[in-house]
Amino acid sequence: MERGLAALADEPVDRLCNYPLAMGVNRRLLPGSPTYREWANDPKLFAASFIEGHKYFDFDFAIGLMDLSVMAADLGAHVRMDAENTPFVDGHIIHGPEDYEKLAEKGVPDIHKGRCGVLLEGTKLFAEKLKGEVITAGFIEGPLLALSQTASAERMFMDMFESPSAVHKALELTSEMDSQLVSEFAKCGVNGLCWDYLWASYSCLGDDQYEEFEGQYALKLNKQVQEEGMAVCIHSCADLPHLDYQINTYKPAIFSMGYYPLIPGSKSPTEIIDEGYTKNTLFAGVIDPQLFVRGSVEKITGVTKDLCQEVKTALCKNNQKSRWVISSNCEVPPDLETKLDNISAVVNTAKEYGAF
Ligand SMILES: [Zn+2]
DSSP, X not given: OHHHHHHHTTOOOSBOEEEOOOSGGGGGGSTTOOOHHHHXXXXXXXXXXXXXXXXXXXXXXXXXXXXXXXXXXXXXXXXXXXXXSOOEEXXXXXXXXXXXXXXXXXXXOOTTSHHHHHHXXXXXXXXXXXXXXXXXXXXXXXXXXXXXXXXOHHHHHHXXXXXHHHHHHHHHHHHHHHHHXXXXXXXXXXXXXXXXXXXXXXXXOOHHHHIXXXXXXXXXXXXXXXXXXXXXXXXXXXXXXXXXXXXXXXXXXXXXXXXXXXXTTOOOHHHHHHTTGGGSSXXXXXXXXXXXXXXXXXXXXXXXXXXXXXXXXXXXXXXXXXXXXXXXXXXXXXXXXXXXXXXXXXXXXXXXXXXX
């Protein structure tokens, strides 16, 4: 906990913080190894996996991601839940512009029931148990993401051009649902709330569109998060995120990012630190999640070692102390094929080579 708080404040630490984004995969540590479906439907199993994950791996954070179909499910979309796959929407409910208005008219579903209810209850349970040990955060889908999951992204992006006012009516609804969720997450006792703004990428939206369809809603919600006593965190695995807008406007305490060396313009940790993005924000990244499945222990150890050295060098050069978390670009795949030893390798390497 002290290390995490120090890193947030860019104070000296014994070593860099670590948090490979291991969420659903931690269920495999639980007695009887519950299936993903069991885990995603039972708040006690959900919470126990974060507690066990921390105990087994020794992370510095715990962020309660379930999956990205939680809000859509409660809004009426059909979610396919296989025993061992991440749940996903297979039945969208928007088939024409009028359906956005119908969705808005239905109003916000009861967030204490359904999948939101499971997520909130599970988050409360692990936040209580890990309080004071690690920095905890709830995980929430941004209004545009929640709508895209409900409507299908393809449909929504088309309607943003053709029927923008209808889309905005539905965005007001998903924002209201988010606002209610923010208040409930605050009651869970988490230190922060982590947003997924999946479409905050120049590959998807230009500046004006981003501000119109997400920025104006997210700005109010982020203010609410801070007013309700939680730190704003953002998870962005996008290739070309709206970094300046998100950092300057939302003022997140933590920004979890992806780095794609083959995509021109994708920023490396060195560039992020050199360009001043870590002046007020703790950044996290950038190990390729697929390495946890396909990489060997030697390979992922080497990648982690290089990342620690790169980050320490860049921080030192910029007279910064600790504002980087050794983490992954996105969630460690919750699959049965993911090698738990590779997660341990990242944590142990970060302890050794992230030491100051
Ligand atoms: Zn991601």
